[in-house]
Amino acid sequence: MVNMARPSLPSEDKRWRIVQGTMRKHGYSRNALIETLHTVQQSFGFLDKDAIRFVASSLRVPPSQAYGVATFYHLFQLRPPGKHTCQVCLGTACFINGAERLMKHAEKSLGIQAGETTPDGEVSLLAVRCVGSCSFAPVMIFDEKTHSYAKSETLDEQLQAWRQP
Amino acid sequence: MSAAPGAKTFVIDGVDASATPGQTILSAAREHNIFIPTLCHLEGLGDVGACRLCLVEVKGARRLLPACTTRVDEGMEVTTNSPRLADYRQMTMQLLFAERNHVCSVCVANNHCEMQSMATTLGMTHVEVPYRFPALTVDASHERFTLDHNRCILCTRCVRVCSEIEGAHTWDVMGRGIQSKVITDLDQPWGTSETCTSCGKCVQVCPTGALFQKNRTGERRGKDPSFLPYLRTMREEL
Numbered sequence: 001m002v003n004m005a006r007p008s009l010p011s012e013d014k015r016w017r018i019v020q021g022t023m024r025k026h027g028y029s030r031n032a033l034i035e036t037l038h039t040v041q042q043s044f045g046f047l048d049k050d051a052i053r054f055v056a057s058s059l060r061v062p063p064s065q066a067y068g069v070a071t072f073y074h075l076f077q078l079r080p081p082g083k084h085t086c087q088v089c090l091g092t093a094c095f096i097n098g099a100e101r102l103m104k105h106a107e108k109s110l111g112i113q114a115g116e117t118t119p120d121g122e123v124s125l126l127a128v129r130c131v132g133s134c135s136f137a138p139v140m141i142f143d144e145k146t147h148s149y150a151k152s153e154t155l156d157e158q159l160q161a162w163r164q165p
Numbered sequence: 166m167s168a169a170p171g172a173k174t175f176v177i178d179g180v181d182a183s184a185t186p187g188q189t190i191l192s193a194a195r196e197h198n199i200f201i202p203t204l205c206h207l208e209g210l211g212d213v214g215a216c217r218l219c220l221v222e223v224k225g226a227r228r229l230l231p232a233c234t235t236r237v238d239e240g241m242e243v244t245t246n247s248p249r250l251a252d253y254r255q256m257t258m259q260l261l262f263a264e265r266n267h268v269c270s271v272c273v274a275n276n277h278c279e280m281q282s283m284a285t286t287l288g289m290t291h292v293e294v295p296y297r298f299p300a301l302t303v304d305a306s307h308e309r310f311t312l313d314h315n316r317c318i319l320c321t322r323c324v325r326v327c328s329e330i331e332g333a334h335t336w337d338v339m340g341r342g343i344q345s346k347v348i349t350d351l352d353q354p355w356g357t358s359e360t361c362t363s364c365g366k367c368v369q370v371c372p373t374g375a376l377f378q379k380n381r382t383g384e385r386r387g388k389d390p391s392f393l394p395y396l397r398t399m400r401e402e403l
Contacts, residue, residue: 067348
């Protein structure tokens with residue numbers, strides 16, 4: 001049967017305290033679901049099933065509903081991110097300036113689809129909608145660094161750099 | 166018929182009619198014996214406007230409106246049947262069939278399927294759009310029931326009956342757009358669900374062969390959602 005008591009923290013990890021803080025700030029209201037999932041995403045980099053289960057039972061939201069919310073929004077990642085992230089903006093301005101070709105090139109050279117991580121856990125490829133740098137379109141973001149007027153070569157060089165220790 | 170206080174008067178298919186405040190076009194139409202096709206609607210459950218079969222024309226509205234979630238307004242002029250609506254409903258029905266792997270002849274619900282009989286009612290003879298044939302799974306992990314995503318039309322009746330009537334909210338929808346699918350708990354095998362009470366309400370309300378009872382074939386495979394109005398009535402405060 002389902003335990004109705006508020007669950008204890010999943011582990012000793014201090015980051016769960018931050019997650020708990022968000023829920024407390026909202027008085028453990030069901031409405032805090034998205035906000036809390038955001039905190040998990042920020043603290044852990046992704047949402048795994050244990051995290052969703054913990055948040056859902058803390059806020060007394062049905063697990064299926066919490067999972068539905070977590071999978072509805074593209075911003076939530078359900079798999080751990082790679083060591084590096086490569087984001088390709090597919091916003092309108094970037095799209096017109098060839099972002100789709102960039103994305104295809106990235107998918108081909110990494111051997112994965114957008115939203116996936118390479119099997120060695122090195123690089124995650126993400127599609128983002130608009131990063132607010134439309135005058136520099138197309139834009140790619142490697143880890144924290146933004147590249148304006150990105151070309152296929154920009155990506156090749158970056159992958160080369162990441163591969164070299 | 167004497168008008169109740171606050172009753173709304175409106176015109177439906179050229180006939181003057183009345184509706185109680187907050188009543189939907191669908192409910193008012195049924196009271197006046199006007200047929201509007203539906204699939205996701207089920208008496209006793211909340212409405213979500215998922216199947217789009219009940220679209221009607223409302224004078225002054227630029228788009229078609231779902232009858233199940235649109236409330237009657239004073240002076241509204243509603244058309245429930247027109248060549249345009251018939252066209253739309255045919256297309257909607259065809260898209261429902263083409264979206265997943267609906268093949269009546271090999272379906273457990275054949276001849277006991279609301280979707281099939283609705284297609285017949287609407288006079289659908291064939292599907293003009295190509296089938297998508299998505300690769301979907303079947304979950305038979307539950308002791309008594311099976312979930313076949315290939316036959317699901319995402320009407321969310323199972324989600325609503327589980328949440329609104331049983332109160333377990335085992336079902337929900339994950340993903341978005343074409344990737345959407347119904348899930349139990351954290352998208353886990355149904356048999357491992359912690360919240361499911363195995364009451365079987367979801368199976369009885371499912372309009373297709375997506376949810377069915379194991380070991381029920383032939384004449385015994387029909388579904389019976391008649392418990393719904395009963396439960397609703399019994400739970401009303403006396």
